[in-house]
Amino acid sequence: MSTTLIDPKTLGFWARCVRDAQHLSQEALAANASVDIRTVQRFEAGKTVNITSRRALAKALGYDNPDVFDDPKFAEEVLKFFDGLKAIQQKNLDDQHPDSVRVKAQALASGTEAMRFADVVNAMSFVIDDGLSDAAKEVAAGFCDYVQELMDLDDFPMSGRLGIAKDLDDLLQDLREKGAHAYFATRDRKLRGPDWGDKPSWDVTIGFLVVVPTDRQLTELYIPRKSKFA
Structure with a gap:
C-alpha cells in the first residue's frame, strides 16, 4: 500500500499558516509546546526536528492526534488545499490575460x-x-x-x-x-x-x-x- 507524505518545507509552511490563523507568535507557540523558539523556527523553515518536538508542536497547534504530521490522510488534505489554492491563483492570472x-x-x-x-x-x-x-x-x-x-x-x-x-x-x-x-x-x-x-x-x-x-x-x-x- 502506498502512502502520501508531505515534504518538510510544505509542512513547515502549513504550520506557519495555522499559527498565523490562530494569531500566535513563534514565541507563543514555543511556550505552548514547551520547546525552544529555535525549534519552531527550524520546523517552519522545513528543517529537521525530533519526533518529540513534532508531536508537541502538533498538539500546540490544536491537533488532537500528536502524530498527525505523519498521517498520509493529513498529507493528502494539505496537498489538496495547496493544489486548490494554486488553481485559484492560476485562474486569476489567466483572467488577467484574456487574449x-x-x-x-x-x-x-x-x-x-x-x-x-x-x-x-x-x-x-x-x-x-x-x-x-x-x-x-x-x-x-x-x-x-x-x-x-x-x-x-x-x-x-x-x-x-x-x-x-x-x-x-x-x-x-x-x-x-x-x-x-x-x-x-x-x-x-x-x-x-x-x-x-x-x-x-x-x-x-x-x-x-x-x-x-x-x-x-x-x-x-x-x-x-x-x-x-x-
Whole structure:
C-alpha cells in the first residue's frame, strides 16, 4: 500500500499558516509546546526536528492526534488545499490575460540550444524586461537579433556552427554577468490567409524569447492568442 507524505518545507509552511490563523507568535507557540523558539523556527523553515518536538508542536497547534504530521490522510488534505489554492491563483492570472495563452517556458542554457531554437522556428518574437539595466538590455538586444538572423541562414558547415554557438555562449554568459537570463518557448500554429480558398493551411512554429532579471524564474509565458504576419 502506498502512502502520501508531505515534504518538510510544505509542512513547515502549513504550520506557519495555522499559527498565523490562530494569531500566535513563534514565541507563543514555543511556550505552548514547551520547546525552544529555535525549534519552531527550524520546523517552519522545513528543517529537521525530533519526533518529540513534532508531536508537541502538533498538539500546540490544536491537533488532537500528536502524530498527525505523519498521517498520509493529513498529507493528502494539505496537498489538496495547496493544489486548490494554486488553481485559484492560476485562474486569476489567466483572467488577467484574456487574449493570451500559456505556453511552457524553458531557460536557455547554451548557444547550441539557441541555435536549435532558431532552426525550428519560422517566426520569432522577443521581449526584454524593462527592469534590466541599460547594459543588460543592450546585450539582450544583440543576442535576440543574432538568433533572429540565424533563422534566415541556409545550411552552413559544422565549423561555422561551432563558431556561432561559441558567440551565443559568450552573449549568454555576458547576460548572466549583467544580472539577466533568457527563456524561450514555442507554439505550433496553422495559419490561413483570407483569400487562400482551397489552399492548405501553413504549418508554422512561432518562437518566443524573453530576457528577464536573474531573480525571476519563468516556467510559463503568456503569448498572444492570435499572431499576425506581414
